[in-house]
Amino acid sequence: MNEKILCQGYQRRDGTKGIRNKVLIVFTVECSKYVCRKIAEYFQNIGEDVETIGSHSCLHNQVNIRRMLKYCTHPNVGGVLVIGHGCEYTYPSMLAKEAERSGREAAWFYQQEAGGTKKSIIRGITIVQDMLDKLKNVPRIPMYIQDLVIGGECGGSDFTSGLAGNALIGSVFDYVADHGGTAVFEELSEGIGLKDYLVSRGIDDKVKQDIANxxxxxxxxCSAYGQFSIAPGNMDGGLTTIEEKSMGAMVKSGRRPIQSVLKIAQSPTRKGVHLLDVIPDEKLEPAHFIAADPSDMLDLIAAGCHIVFLVTGRGHVVGTPVSPVVKVTGNPRTYNRMQDDIDFCAAGLLDGTESMPDMTERMLKKLRSICCGRLTNAEKMGHREGILYFNYQDPVNVPKCWQF
Structure with a gap:
């Protein structure tokens, strides 16, 4: 990709740049999800970029609070409407206040006080329409690779993932890091057996120790709960052990030094490649943690990723709110079956018809087109999956106003 400018990004008043200019409707509890979804559907049906996300529990979980705050202030988000039910622990006013402080258009209300379902939907549509009108005036400014944050995830891996799909994303990670951008990967549960390798990539002694920990x-x-990240579908796809799968999974992180280990909803403070730790620090309860690929990608997005690459050998259909998902496969049969869902085929690396430099250039051109507004297949299909499961991690450099 020879173009110096990646795209014309959306300038946010907090100094960040986005590749989308969406309104995000946030529900603070399951009871207000229906209203939020109906408001979002109204605008989606007329082609507006409006999405919804939120917490399903009426109980308090600090990690979920931090996630929602990061979505409300994400570079791809220009306006936020937070809707509560009226008796849950999470205050919609606090989420909206933080969004407003970051320069976003922001509003909130309780559906109990608004008069119930129908009146809440009407009120929400009015608020969102006003936000969309205002977002038309958001300035566009040049966005460069050094402004970009990308994420990498695996899902439905097979024998081609480590050899082609993940290898390609690793090359993209290297390119972005070499040109001053930022890349984030996770899935340490798919790094089993690679401790020494991962630690050796730490930029300094502190990061090395953080990786080891x-x-x-x-x-x-994983040992305590038997939740090693290898599934029957992986074995059907030709993988035999978690160690074999791990070797292929970690290829997606590229070869550059690891700059830091992030906690959930913590943003990188310097450029380069970062490892996201999503395992709880306490209350190691798998029912509260074990999630599917969309939920894992939501944690990458909470770290600030503008785009997430999802590598799948067996095939995948999902997308997420907030940031586009680019699905990549190295399996030509999977691509031929699922071209409506999968965005890029890396099979040329297996049969030798395309070199890694050429394919990386082709992927970077696709990346640029998506940053310029081209929709991914998941966006076209309307896929917006992912649940915010409870997690228990100690806050790291979290502002006091975010701890409520």
Whole structure:
């Protein structure tokens, strides 16, 4: 990709730049999800970029609060409407206040006080329409690779994932890091057996120790609950052990030094490649943590990723709110079956018809087109999956106003 400018990004008043200019409707509890979804559907049906996300529980979980705050202030988000039910622990006013403080258009209300379902939907549509009108005036400014944050995830891996799909994303990670951008990967539960390799990539002694600690915690968790990240579908796809799968999974992180280990909803403070630790620090309860690929990608997005790459050998259909998902496969049969869902085929790396530099250039051109507004297949289909499962991690450099 020779173009110096990646795209014309949306300038936010907090200094960040987005590749989308969406309104995000946030529900603070399951009871207000229906109203939020109906408001979003109204605008989606007329082609507006409006999405919804939120917490399903009426109980308090600090990690979920931090996630929702990061979505409300994400570079791809220009306006936020937070709707509560009226008796849950999470205050919609606090989420909206933080969004407004970051320069976003922001509003909130309780559906109990608004008069119930119908009146809440009407009120929400009015508010969102006003936000959309205002977002038309958001300035566009040049956005460069150094402004970009990308994420990498695996889902439905097979024998081609480590050899082609993940290898390609690793090359993209290297390119972005070499040109001043930021890349984030996670899935340490798919890094089993690679402790020494991962630690060796730490930029300094502190990061090396952080990687070692995160790895050991992950192994303890997986061992205690038998939740090693290899599934029957992976084995049907030709993988035999978690160690074999791990070698292929970690290829997606590229070869550059690891700059830091992030906690959930913590943003990188310097450029380069970062490892996201999603394992709880306490209350290691798998029912509260074990999630599917869309939920894992939502944690990458909470770290600030503008785009997430999802590598799948067996095939995948999902997308997420807030940031586009680019699905990549190295399996030509999977691509031929699922071209409506999968965005990019990396099979040329397996049969030798395309070199890694050429394919990386082709993927970077696709990346640029998506940053310029081209929709991914998940966006076209309307896929917006993902649940915010409870997690228990100690806050790291979290402002006091975010701890409520």
């Amino acid at each position: 995160a790895y050991d915690k992950t192994v303890d968790f």
